[in-house]
Amino acid sequence: MQDPSRILECARAALANGRPDVAEQHYLALLDRAPAHGEALAFVGMRMLRRGAAAQALPLLRDAHAAAPGDAAINENLGIALLRCGDHAAAERHLVAALNTEPRLHRARLMLGKLRETTGEQRQAAIEYQRAIANAQRLGIWLSPESTPRALRDEVLHAASYVRRYQRALVDEIVQPLRARHGSVALRRVEDCMAGYLRERTMAPDDPRQRPKTLFFPGLPAQPYLPLSAFPWLDHLRNEADAIREELIALRENGPDAFRPFLNFSHHAQVERHLRNTAGAAPAWDAFFFYRHGHRDDANHARCPRTSAALEACPLNRIRDQAPEICFSVLTPGTHILPHHGDTNSRVVVHLPLVIPPGCALNVGGERREWRESEPIVFDDTFEHEAWNRGNTDRIVLILDAWNPYLTEAERECLAALVPVLGDFERACQLTPRRR
Incomplete structure (x- = not known):
């Protein structure tokens, strides 16, 4: 045997x-x-x-x-x-x-x-x-x-x-009453957007440089930088730039501990996929948040009352658990934010430059621009974009989210209702939840 x-x-x-x-x-x-x-x-x-x-x-x-x-x-x-x-x-x-x-x-x-x-x-x-x-x-x-x-x-x-049927049911439950109120024609682009999101139909940007990671909204002009004339409310923010800068400087002098990394990394390899430093130091992209994932930091607002008042006067895109995202953004000397794409073209990113040493620039869709203090820049971050500080001191801008100005009020209302529900499902499906 x-x-x-x-x-x-x-x-x-x-x-x-x-x-x-x-x-x-x-x-x-x-x-x-x-x-x-x-x-x-x-x-x-x-x-x-x-x-x-x-x-x-x-x-x-x-x-x-x-x-x-x-x-x-x-x-x-x-x-x-x-x-x-x-x-x-x-x-x-x-x-x-x-x-x-x-x-x-x-x-x-x-x-x-x-x-x-x-x-x-x-x-x-x-x-x-x-x-x-x-x-x-x-x-x-x-x-x-x-x-x-x-x-x-x-x-x-x-x-x-x-999964597709379940997500479609979620979408229909939200859109149906809004369709009854605004009419099907008013929400046609939203319907197309959702059909693309659910992969019921192929929806892709005409400009290959534009690659939204999460949600593509069709019918919006594809442009890396948006004209400031589309944002008349920016005049007020520009007028408050000196007061905002004063609060920033006081904050840096009296409360530097209030700044924390913009991105959270669990190990060094993740840092290297997002940041580099050409000056030989560790790369650092830090932030002082007024809003994070749509949640207001009341204590930080209280520390900068003029900035807070200026922000609250802006028509921010408010989406539960997601937007707005507003902060003082600090890029240390030599730090380079590597090329990447944003989540959705329904949102645009506004920069109010506050402290800009020589050698700092932003590149969106292959179009390079240098920040100028107190002069806003608005861009669509679904185009590949990167930023760098090749100067000798910190670069600081105020970053805030805004609705794409070419959305109608009905479309904004619908997206503000849809995106949190779809986001809830998306996060529930992640074994390790992540934030952008």
């Missing part, structure tokens, strides 16, 4: 050589001699499950789980087998256990989405389906029918369709 250790060695060798069918025969032989062998139970159970024999796989996977209850792959396969056998409560326990151990098990996540759908949890089903698809696509699979395993193809296509 062949030694079990030798059989195990042959099974592993077959796997290493890409012969799972041969490996399965060895593992079956091993189970004849060692019925409680966890590795063999897990492998044979997994193979039966993939052949569609969930009921036959179930006892093997249960025994494998008893031998290794914390193994993510065993919990995943056992959860799938239980789901296919109709035991929803037990399937949930094991799928959740697998994902708690390894959150990026996209097949387990897909099955958890199916479970949520089966039990009528529509929102959670859509979230789990979207997480599963995003995780898989980051690994280069589930991008097309060809890159999706045949056994999962129908389920992946169903999941993608389910």
